[in-house]
Amino acid sequence: MEKYKDLVFVIPCFNxxxxxxxxxxxxxxxxxxxxxxxxxxxxxxxxxxxNKALIYKNEFNIGYHKSLLKGxxxxxxxxxxxxxxxxxxKQHPIKEIPRIYNLLKxxxxxxxxxxxxxxxxxxxxxxxxxxxxxxxKDPISGFRGYAIKSFPDSFIENQSSIDLxxxxxxxxxxxxxxxxxxxIEIKTKKRFDKSRYGIGLKTNLKIIxxxxxxxxxxxxxxxxxxxxx
Numbered sequence: 571m572e573k574y575k576d577l578v579f580v581i582p583c584f585n586x587x588x589x590x591x592x593x594x595x596x597x598x599x600x601x602x603x604x605x606x607x608x609x610x611x612x613x614x615x616x617x618x619x620x621n622k623a624l625i626y627k628n629e630f631n632i633g634y635h636k637s638l639l640k641g642x643x644x645x646x647x648x649x650x651x652x653x654x655x656x657x658x659x660k661q662h663p664i665k666e667i668p669r670i671y672n673l674l675k676x677x678x679x680x681x682x683x684x685x686x687x688x689x690x691x692x693x694x695x696x697x698x699x700x701x702x703x704x705x706x707k708d709p710i711s712g713f714r715g716y717a718i719k720s721f722p723d724s725f726i727e728n729q730s731s732i733d734l735x736x737x738x739x740x741x742x743x744x745x746x747x748x749x750x751x752x753x754i755e756i757k758t759k760k761r762f763d764k765s766r767y768g769i770g771l772k773t774n775l776k777i778i779x780x781x782x783x784x785x786x787x788x789x790x791x792x793x794x795x796x797x798x799x
Contacts (some may be wrong), residue, residue: 653721674716679717684754
């Protein structure tokens with residue numbers, strides 16, 4: 571794969587020392603790599619640095635979504651045209667990167683990926699509701715491409731108080747009359763260790779809470795927002 575000089579990968583990372591190094595090594599020749607280390611207690615920072623990624627370590631744990639927001643803002647402020655977000659656990663298929671990048675080059679604002687295998691009951695319910703109101707499945711997939719210059723600075727910066735940057739950018743784009751987005755289905759690799767996001771009742775309740783946030787943001791954007799892009 572050729573290296574895309576206008577592309578940066580943004581990777582939120584928390585205690586992923588087993589995978590972050592090899593992930594960076596597999597994508598650093600495709601685009602620049604920016605890791606937001608969310609105050610990991612293992613060797614994630616060392617592994618990322620060793621493999622020549624640009625890495626920022628949070629002073630304290632701020633969570634996945636705020637780390638993702640931080641990375642997207644840094645990418646935008648550093649002049650990149652395109653940004654692809656990845657999870658640090660290596661579940662996302664690297665072979666799909668050129669496909670996402672080439673779609674972004676066709677004046678698409680956002681490329682959303684839909685995972686073939688969703689296991690958590692909360693995610694299944696969320697995907698059903700999202701498909702019902704937005705015609706979009708799997709709205710919390712972490713593997714997305716953004717034409718980041720297409721999104722207003724003020725909109726991205728305002729997400730710091732909401733804590734769902736990826737999902738909000740998706741809703742913002744889907745509800746825009748121009749419909750400048752594409753969805754692609756992907757196959758993800760199975761994770762053999764414990765998910766950092768969790769798998770139990772607490773996690774599923776958290777995802778169900780996100781479902782209600784989607785409904786809320788949908789209603790606000792659909793009926794009360796005056797923004798048009």
